[in-house]
Amino acid sequence: MxxxxxxxxxxxxxxxxxxxxxxxxxxxxxxxxxxxxxxxxxxxxxxxxxxxxxxxxxxxxxxxxxxxxxxxxxxxxxxxGMASVEDSSESVDLGLTVVDDPVETLGRLGRADIDRRRFLTTAAYSTAGAALPLGAAGEAAARTDRARAGGLAGAGEVDAVRHMVAAFTAIDERHGGRHGRSAVVQYLTHEVADLCRARFATEPQHRQMLSAAASLTYLVGWKAYDAGEMGLAQRYYLQAYSLTREAEDPAHQAYILRILAHHGMDNDRPEHVLGLADEALNRARGRVDQQTESLFVICRARALAASGADRHRDALAEAERARTMASATGDEVEGWAQMWGAAAATVDSHTAKIMAKVGDHRAAERHHARARRRYAGTEHQRIAALSAAEEGRAQADQGQIEAACATWTAALDSMRGIRSRRIVKAVKGMRTEINAARVRGSRAARVLDERTRLYLAASSDGPR
Structure with missing residues (x-):
């Protein structure tokens, strides 16, 4: 031995x-x-x-x-002292970079994702990775001359990719991240990657293609997040950021920095989130319309709330400023932001999270309800359902269990056909709250408990 x-x-x-x-x-x-x-x-x-x-x-x-x-x-x-040969074909740090060639990195990351490599699918959120964009040198890093294979591409190819991103995003928002996930990854790592390496008639057209690829990479990361694969989502977001740097697009860079900040907060990792939110707002300011800028302001407000009780007053002031900006009219909202819903709805949703963080559950309920109403009847069915679930939670936090059960019943009705780990997690959260009320003899809680039990029994992590 x-x-x-x-x-x-x-x-x-x-x-x-x-x-x-x-x-x-x-x-x-x-x-x-x-x-x-x-x-x-x-x-x-x-x-x-x-x-x-x-x-x-x-x-x-x-x-x-x-x-x-x-x-x-x-x-x-x-x-x-635990170096492994088991994943020797790929580094376990694959994708945790913002300086390597993002197109080449995405090809490797996508293959490992499709193959469901465990080092990716079980990867934890990396706090060191969160700091990478803050250490990147300059907003327009020196570009390297990379071989561009294939034929000549132009505005038609850029428009085609943009339309595909919009279509894939609409499907994701309505039906959940598990619908078509493999197809989106394949499209990114094959067709779009090849287009990023193609020869373009003009350099601005090539930069537009890189920006479109960044939007698609963002979506792939969002799908991983919706599946509960936090480490993998973060790696895609980092590559989306790298693509926006290649595209020399500061406003789009800001949008990716914003999701990196929210991703840290969603993982209860406050390290670096205020720095990311500040940098995102700095890059966006003066480059985007007021409605789009409100998305960066509310992100900073949420980061302030996550920074401790001594920053809560600042957070509430920033949230109020974001709501004012989101109500601006006549703005032409950036395309990469417009796909994800109205700015006012997003601001309401994040304001509700801030209110819950500072302990104002009544205000949290009010803003979740506003977000739900704004999303209702649009393609954004998943976030409408999640907003309703959070609205019910805010009601339960105030002891209004009958109202919460009514809200959760409506939320369950709106979840039909959505394949999302976040939705499943929300239903599990409902059931935890319901169980305590059921013990106290609430009939509404008993009925809803059975519905949530059946929902969870029917949900699975089957084929993507």
């Missing part, structure tokens, strides 16, 4: 992090839960690792991310 060598690298990293073995184990378990893994490691588990035992892939990824967060810099498997 081969002897195992002590893992001195891991011991050094744990020491540098200032953790005991037990604290490290608990941090690994926390990251594992974000990845959808039920890890139950303890001090003795870490002792075995230090003696040379190599944990399974998911645990290694969780250990890397836990140490990265603690140390404020990227930590790879070699740094912790």
């Amino acid at each position: 081969p002897t195992r060598s002590p893992n001195a690298d891991l011991a050094l990293r744990i020491e540098q992090a200032g953790w005991t073995n037990g604290e490290f184990a608990r941090a690994v378990n926390r990251v594992g839960r974000e990845m959808g893994l039920e890890l139950r490691y303890d001090e003795s588990s870490v002792w075995h690792w230090l003696r040379g035992t190599r944990p399974r892939a998911g645990a290694r990824a969780a250990a890397r991310e836990a140490l990265s967060r603690r140390m404020g810099r990227p930590v790879n498997e070699a740094d912790i």
Whole structure:
């Protein structure tokens, strides 16, 4: 039997992090839960690792991310003495970059996504990755001359890609991220990637194609987010940002920085989100219409709310400013923003999240209801349903369980045909709230509990 060598690298990293073995184990378990893994490691588990035992892939990824967060810099498997040959065809850090060729990176990332490589599908949100755009040198990095294969492309190809992005986005918003996900990834990594490398009659046309590709990459990341694959979503967002840098489009760069900030907040990782929101607003200001700018202002407001109670007053003031800007008329809203719904609806939705964060559940209910009404009757069926679910939660937080049950019943009705992990998560949240009321004898809660049970039993993570 081969002897195992002590893992001195891991011991050094744990020491540098200032953790005991037990604290490290608990941090690994926390990251594992974000990845959808039920890890139950303890001090003795870490002792075995230090003696040379190599944990399974998911645990290694969780250990890397836990140490990265603690140390404020990227930590790879070699740094912790757990380098693997199992994924040697691709780096486990694939996509966590904003300086490599984004088209080439997307080809590799898309192939690994289609193949459902575990190092991607179970990847945790990376706090080190969140900081990458903030460290990128300049808003228009020096472009490299890359070989462009294929024939001549022009405005017709740009328009075709834009129309496809709009169509795919409309399907996603109405039916959920699991509909057509593989098809969108294939379209991005094959046809659109080839067009990005094509020869164009003019350089502005090539930049427009790169910008259209960035919108499609954003959508692919959004689909991963809607499937609960947070680390993979982040990698696509980073590549979308890289494409906007290649396109030399500061306003579009700002839009991707904005989603990176929201993504951090949605993962309860406040590190870097205010920096991302500030940078997004700085790049957008003076380059977009007022309605579009309101999206950046409300993002900053939400980041302020996530920064601690001492910033809540500033957050509320910024939210009010965003609502005023969103109501501006006569603006021509940017195409990459327009596909995702009216600015006023988005601002209402994020204002509700801010109100919940500061503890004003009545205001949260009011703004979720406004968002729901604005989205109702549009193609944005998923966010309308999620807004209704959150409206009911705000009512439950105020003790209005009968009203919450009525709102949730309507939400369930609107969820038919939507294939989304976020929708499933929302229904699970409803059921948790309902169970407490059912015990207290609420008839409405009993009826709704049965409906949510049947819904969850029918939902699955079947073929994409």
